[in-house]
Amino acid sequence: EVQLVETGGGLVQPGRSLKLSCVASGFTFNNYWMSWTRQAPGKGLEWVASITNSGGSTYYPDSVKGRFTISRDNAQNTLYLQMNSLRSEDTATYYCTRGNNYDYWGQGVMVTVSS
Amino acid sequence: DVVLTQTPPTLSATIGQSVSISCRSSQSLLDSDGDTYLNWLLQRPGQSPQLLIYSVSNLESGVPNRFSGSGSETDFTLKISGVEAEDLGVYYCMQATHAPLTFGSGTKLEIK
Numbered sequence: 001e002v003q004l005v006e007t008g009g010g011l012v013q014p015g016r017s018l019k020l021s022c023v024a025s026g027f028t029f030n031n032y033w034m035s036w037t038r039q040a041p042g043k044g045l046e047w048v049a050s051i052t053n054s055g056g057s058t059y060y061p062d063s064v065k066g067r068f069t070i071s072r073d074n075a076q077n078t079l080y081l082q083m084n085s086l087r088s089e090d091t092a093t094y095y096c097t098r099g100n101n102y103d104y105w106g107q108g109v110m111v112t113v114s115s
Numbered sequence: 116d117v118v119l120t121q122t123p124p125t126l127s128a129t130i131g132q133s134v135s136i137s138c139r140s141s142q143s144l145l146d147s148d149g150d151t152y153l154n155w156l157l158q159r160p161g162q163s164p165q166l167l168i169y170s171v172s173n174l175e176s177g178v179p180n181r182f183s184g185s186g187s188e189t190d191f192t193l194k195i196s197g198v199e200a201e202d203l204g205v206y207y208c209m210q211a212t213h214a215p216l217t218f219g220s221g222t223k224l225e226i227k
Contacts, residue, residue, distance in 0.1 A: 035216075045156075045164065045207055047216040061215040095163060100211060101154060103175060105163040 002026040002104045004096045009109035012086055022079040022096030022106055030054070030074040032099045036081045038092035039108075048094070049081060064090075086113045117142050119208050119219035127225045128198045136222045138208035140189040145212070152211035155184055155193045158221075159204040167206075168193065200226055 008020040020036070035050040049070035050059045058070050069082040079096055091113045096106040118141040128134045144151045155168040166175045168184035171191060181196045195202055203226045208219040 044220050045209070045218040047218070050216075059214065100152070101166060101169045101175075102156070102164075102209065103166045103169070105165065108163055 002098070004098065004104055004106035006094065006096050006106045006109040009094065009111045011112045011114065013115050014087060014113055016086055017082070017084045018086060018111060019083070020081040020094055020096075020109060020111070022081075024077045024079065024096075024098070027098070029072075029077040034070075034072060034079045034099075035097045035102070036070060036079075036094055037097055037102070037105075038090075038094045038111075040089075040092045043092075046092075051079070083111070086111075088113050116215055117144075117210055117213045117217050119210060119217055121206075121208060121219035121222050123222060124220070125223045125225065127227050128195075129227045130198060130200060132198050133194065133196045134198060134224070135195075136193045136206050136208075138186075138191040138193070138219050140191070140210060142213060143188045144191075144210050145188055151187065153184075153186070153191050154209050154211070155182075156207045156209060157202075157204050158207065159201075162204075164207065195224075198224070198226065202226075 003025045006022045012018050036048040038048050051070045055072045067085045071080045093108040093110050095108045098104040120139045122137045144153050151171050153171050156164040158164040167178050172184045183194050185192050205221040205223050207221050
């Protein structure tokens, strides 16, 4: 059974950093691109970052470019999202997603940016 | 960025009724490789989104065949043939043809 389990969320002050993790199981992790997608409270979905199978290439929208870094450890079947210089508008539930079709989603982890 | 416009924003249906949701793109979603990367997702209340349809019309494994997708270029439709109670939630279209990947604003399906 495919599982994606995110951890690392919480309350953080504006300007500070937070690192999310997503542990994958039930599939061959290094066969898939992986991504992070977020959803602000009561709002729609926003793509945040993607990384290739090997981790050699990463992609971001302008809204997080230069502040967020996606990475992966294929030996540990783990995806990461390092978030720096956090802003109030980064407050959202962050989902780990599999592949180019987004065929599996984690349960999500809440990040709240507030003083 | 590609803008996906979903209509209607809200849909109310009775059990057994057939309904359709439209997703219109600001650009053609036909990729140079010949595929069209338009997917449909369902987010049930309090849950994570789940994939229903990929590449316009391909039913994801385990998804009931009352769901179907159609369309091309810029106009796409998700049809539910015989709504069931478990189908309530918010439906999103998403495109992965053009960077950045974008989502529609969602269509909320309510059961009368």
